[in-house]
Amino acid sequence: MAMISMDIATTFVGILKRQAITSSSSSAKIPTTAFPLLWKRNTTSVRSIRSLSSSTTTTTSSFRTTSSSSSSSCFSIQLNALKYSKRRTSIRKFTVAATTTTQSEDGSDVLTQIPPDDRIPATIITGFLGSGKTTLLNHILTADHGKRIAVIENEFGEVDIDGSLVAAKTTGAEDIVMLNNGCLCCTVRGDLVRMIAELVNKKKGKFDHIVIETTGLANPAPIIQTFYAEDQVFNDVKLDGVVTLVDAKHANFHLDEVKPKGVVNEAIEQIAYADRIIVNKTDLVGEAEIDSLVQRIKSINKMANLTRTKFGNVNLDYVLGVGGFDLERIESVISDENLKEDHDHNHDHDHGHDHHHHDKHGHEHEHSHAHDHTHDPGVTSVSIVCEGSLDLEKANMWLGTLLLERSDDIYRMKGLLSVEGMNERFVFQGVHDIFQGSPDRPWGPEESRINKIVFIGKNLDAETLEKGFKECLL
Numbered sequence: 525m526a527m528i529s530m531d532i533a534t535t536f537v538g539i540l541k542r543q544a545i546t547s548s549s550s551s552a553k554i555p556t557t558a559f560p561l562l563w564k565r566n567t568t569s570v571r572s573i574r575s576l577s578s579s580t581t582t583t584t585s586s587f588r589t590t591s592s593s594s595s596s597s598c599f600s601i602q603l604n605a606l607k608y609s610k611r612r613t614s615i616r617k618f619t620v621a622a623t624t625t626t627q628s629e630d631g632s633d634v635l636t637q638i639p640p641d642d643r644i645p646a647t648i649i650t651g652f653l654g655s656g657k658t659t660l661l662n663h664i665l666t667a668d669h670g671k672r673i674a675v676i677e678n679e680f681g682e683v684d685i686d687g688s689l690v691a692a693k694t695t696g697a698e699d700i701v702m703l704n705n706g707c708l709c710c711t712v713r714g715d716l717v718r719m720i721a722e723l724v725n726k727k728k729g730k731f732d733h734i735v736i737e738t739t740g741l742a743n744p745a746p747i748i749q750t751f752y753a754e755d756q757v758f759n760d761v762k763l764d765g766v767v768t769l770v771d772a773k774h775a776n777f778h779l780d781e782v783k784p785k786g787v788v789n790e791a792i793e794q795i796a797y798a799d800r801i802i803v804n805k806t807d808l809v810g811e812a813e814i815d816s817l818v819q820r821i822k823s824i825n826k827m828a829n830l831t832r833t834k835f836g837n838v839n840l841d842y843v844l845g846v847g848g849f850d851l852e853r854i855e856s857v858i859s860d861e862n863l864k865e866d867h868d869h870n871h872d873h874d875h876g877h878d879h880h881h882h883d884k885h886g887h888e889h890e891h892s893h894a895h896d897h898t899h900d901p902g903v904t905s906v907s908i909v910c911e912g913s914l915d916l917e918k919a920n921m922w923l924g925t926l927l928l929e930r931s932d933d934i935y936r937m938k939g940l941l942s943v944e945g946m947n948e949r950f951v952f953q954g955v956h957d958i959f960q961g962s963p964d965r966p967w968g969p970e971e972s973r974i975n976k977i978v979f980i981g982k983n984l985d986a987e988t989l990e991k992g993f994k995e996c997l998l
């Protein structure tokens with residue numbers, strides 16, 4: 525039985541209705557329960573969520589479960605942003621996944637793990653023009669991994685399948701479909717949805733993984749959002765990861781390119797959204813040049829794993845089965861080790877800094893933040909690592925307000941939080957206004973309650989983020 529705080533969720537809907545009437549009200553005035561992003565385990569079962577689902581579909585908000593299985597414990601809240609924000613017209617979506625619980629003999633709930641997600645995984649391969657996407661795809665399709673892969677290939681303006689893919693077509697791929705009447709992230713997003721739905725409907729059981737190769741000029745954000753915003757996709761397919769190829773020789777040139785106001789630099793965006801970064805074509809440049817490119821990439825995205833190679837020759841585990849959007853994998857991304865390594869790099873190159881201080885009881889609190897002090901308004905990563913427990917209401921308010929006010933700028937975020945009164949660690953991840961969160965395993969008796977959050981986004985001010993976070997600590 526999955527548990528979730530229905531009271532809070534219901535209040536959320538109520539608040540949004542009120543917001544619709546007074547659309548100018550500031551988020552600071554909204555009661556904290558308007559943001560049920562973090563919650564204590566409570567006592568409402570999946571069945572109740574389902575009944576809520578049917579009863580709210582006619583209103584401005586809708587809830588839905590993610591699969592038809594009775595153990596389903598994900599639901600999302602879909603809100604028309606116009607109801608509470610004049611700025612945006614898109615659909616906002618918050619997904620809150622409850623952990624599964626079972627009842628012990630004495631009737632109390634026993635926490636188990638976040639339930640398995642058996643939807644078909646999909647990988648997005650992106651990267652600037654000529655960075656080696658098709659080369660990597662061929663490597664995936666011809667390698668011996670036992671996976672049956674369906675490919676969606678988006679070639680802008682091409683009339684036929686990329687010649688270099690033909691070999692792969694006859695060997696590795698279960699199915700290759702072309703989207704060639706526009707770019708996935710713009711004009712053919714609807715086609716992507718239909719294509720995935722068709723693959724699932726006609727060929728379910730005949731393939732294990734979907735790989736989508738974008739055009740070199742694609743912005744990954746709308747493609748990622750498709751996996752959450754479209755029911756047809758969301759119910760059957762889960763986003764496994766975004767793999768970004770970076771051309772070691774030409775990347776700096778594209779990263780430096782100054783675009784007109786309001787126009788995104790695709791090369792930067794592709795790095796910012798990545799779970800895995802492959803610095804390719806390393807045969808064409810020297811070590812020093814690659815090192816400096818790697819530093820630059822890490823200042824944009826410190827969450828992604830990065831590897832260097834030529835001709836897309838990477839271990840396939842590195843690109844398939846990444847779990848980049850899985851709550852249960854968050855810890856590996858924001859582990860102390862990762863943040864420290866990145867922090868060290870920042871110290872050397874970006875003037876980040878680390879603090880260790882003692883509290884009034886003499887305990888050392890590890891408290892570090894890493895950010896660059898370049899005055900580049902571009903895309904950077906900010907991490908917060910801080911021991912202590914959060915006040916639930918304040919944390920909900922802080923995160924909720926961030927989502928309402930800064931979701932355009934916050935490309936991705938992942939976190940692991942210690943919330944006062946909650947025995948379990950709370951893990952979350954987000955992409956713009958899509959938010960997924962859930963309690964996971966209980967804190968160990970000797971385990972230090974260290975909160976870790978990483979943000980990747982535009983115009984991020986590390987000090988403001990850190991101050992906001994610290995104000996939620998008890």
Ligand SMILES: Nc1nc2c(ncn2[C@@H]2O[C@H](COP(=O)(O)OP(=O)(O)OP(=O)(O)O)[C@@H](O)[C@H]2O)c(=O)[nH]1
Pocket residue numbers: 651652653654655656657658659660739740804805806807808833834835836
């Ligand atoms: N020297 C060198 N060439 C490479 C490497 N990887 C790929 N190439 C070549 O670079 C060219 C572009 O590679 P593709 O795999 O087609 O790149 P792509 O990202 O799919 O290109 P677009 O679809 O045009 O965006 C091809 O001629 C590849 O053979 C590499 O590591 N080193």
